[in-house]
Amino acid sequence: MSQMIMNNTLIDSIDVFDIIRSIKDPEFPNTLEELNVVNEDLITVDNSTENDYCTIKIYFTPTVPHCHLAPTIGLCIREKLNLLLPKKSKIEILIKPGTHQTEDTINKQVNDKERYIAAMENKEIKKLVLECIEETE
Known part of the structure; x- marks a missing residue:
């Protein structure tokens, strides 16, 4: 998917999964789908919110439970969705409960708008994220 989903089209979990499945893992030469990091069953989309907002929870x-790049994976998911989804999308990205030693801390980092912006202002982090989300055909 290389173009933004239009504002007047309802988004579903398949659309979201199609966007994030091809993100490359920052550490391995595989996609997040191939490594079973992302899964369509772990994505929910609610189009019934007020003000035409779409709420997405991933x-x-x-x-591994001590993956030091888990925050980067979260940033990659957020950045790719921010680029391709309508601006009226509320996105929550969470680590599946019980799968990481510091999931609460990482969940706060990935979902804090100011931390996300600060991370993407770091040239090295931004370069890594952009490499991971780059589409290759």
Whole structure:
């Protein structure tokens, strides 16, 4: 999917999964789908919210319980969705409960708008995220 989903189209979990499935893992030469980090069953979309907002909740599973790049994976998911989804989307990205040692801390980091912006202002982090979300055909 290379173009933004239009504002007047309802988004579903399949659309969201199609956007994030091809993100490359920052550590392995595989996609998040291939590593079973993301799964369509762990994505919910609610189009019934007020003001035409779409609420998206994504759980992801780090490859190991102590994965030090879990925050980066969350940033990659958020950045790709921010680029391709309408601005009126509320996105919550969470680590699947019980799959990481510091899931609460990482969930706060990934879902804090100021922390996300600060992370993406770091040139090295931004470069890594952009490499991971780059579409290759």
